[in-house]
Amino acid sequence: MTEEEAVQIAEYVAAACPAQKFGEYTPDVWGEILAPYAVDEARAAVIAIARRQPFISPAEIVTEIRERRAERIELANIVYDGNPNETGAQSAAALREIVRAAADGLTGPSSIRNSLGAAERLALPPGADHGPYSGRAAAARAAIGKMPSNRDTSSDPRSRPCRRCGAAPGASCTTGGRRRRDVHPIRLEDTRRAAAGLPLIDHDAVEAHIKAAAAAVLSRNHDDDQEQEAEAS
Structure with missing residues (x-):
C-alpha cells in the first residue's frame, strides 16, 4: 500500500465512522501499519468491520485482512505433490506461490479444489495479468499446472x-x-x-417423530394414572 492509498483508507474510515477522531499524522501511522497489504484488501476489511462496530483501528483492519486471507487459502484446498525433477527448494517455492496466490484472491475455490491440470485454466479476476499481482499470477499458473488432476473432493x-x-x-x-x-x-x-452413498437424514422428520413418540408416552402414562385413580376410588 502506498502513502496515497493509506490516506484513502483513513478517509474511508472517517466516512464510515464519523464519530472517530483523526489527527494530522494518523494517515502516516496507518500507512506504516498497513503497508504490507493491498488497498483493496484494506477497503474490504473496513467495510466488514464498519458493519458491526462504530470505530475501527488499524490493528482490526490487519486482523480482518489476515482472517480473509486465511479463509481463501483454506477454501482453495491446496494439494501439491511436487515434481520429481524439482529440487526441494523449487517445490517449496512453487507451493509458496500457490498459497500466496490463493490468499491474494487470484484463485477461486474451484480452481485449486478441482486440481486443474492445465495452468492456463487457472481462474483469475479481470485485469490480474496487468495489475500489481501480474508476476504472482504467472508464477501461480506455472505452479498449479503441476498439481494432480485426480483430486477427490467428496470428503470435503x-x-x-x-x-x-x-x-x-x-x-x-x-x-x-x-x-x-x-x-x-x-x-x-x-x-x-x-x-458413502447413503441418503441424507431428514432431521425435521426425525425430530417430529421423537416429539410424537414422547407425546404418545405421556398420553399413555396419563391414561394409566387416571385408571389407577378410578380403581382406588
Whole structure:
C-alpha cells in the first residue's frame, strides 16, 4: 500500500465512522501499519468491520485482512505433490506461490479444489495479468499446472451447502453472522453420508417423530394414572 492509498483508507474510515477522531499524522501511522497489504484488501476489511462496530483501528483492519486471507487459502484446498525433477527448494517455492496466490484472491475455490491440470485454466479476476499481482499470477499458473488432476473432493464438507446456516458450496459456515473455523455437524454428517452413498437424514422428520413418540408416552402414562385413580376410588 502506498502513502496515497493509506490516506484513502483513513478517509474511508472517517466516512464510515464519523464519530472517530483523526489527527494530522494518523494517515502516516496507518500507512506504516498497513503497508504490507493491498488497498483493496484494506477497503474490504473496513467495510466488514464498519458493519458491526462504530470505530475501527488499524490493528482490526490487519486482523480482518489476515482472517480473509486465511479463509481463501483454506477454501482453495491446496494439494501439491511436487515434481520429481524439482529440487526441494523449487517445490517449496512453487507451493509458496500457490498459497500466496490463493490468499491474494487470484484463485477461486474451484480452481485449486478441482486440481486443474492445465495452468492456463487457472481462474483469475479481470485485469490480474496487468495489475500489481501480474508476476504472482504467472508464477501461480506455472505452479498449479503441476498439481494432480485426480483430486477427490467428496470428503470435503465445504464442497456442499450447509443445511444449518445456508452456506453455499465453497463458503464457510457462519454462526450469528460470524465465520466459523469448523463446519456445522450436519454439514459434516451430510458429506460423510453422501460419500458413502447413503441418503441424507431428514432431521425435521426425525425430530417430529421423537416429539410424537414422547407425546404418545405421556398420553399413555396419563391414561394409566387416571385408571389407577378410578380403581382406588
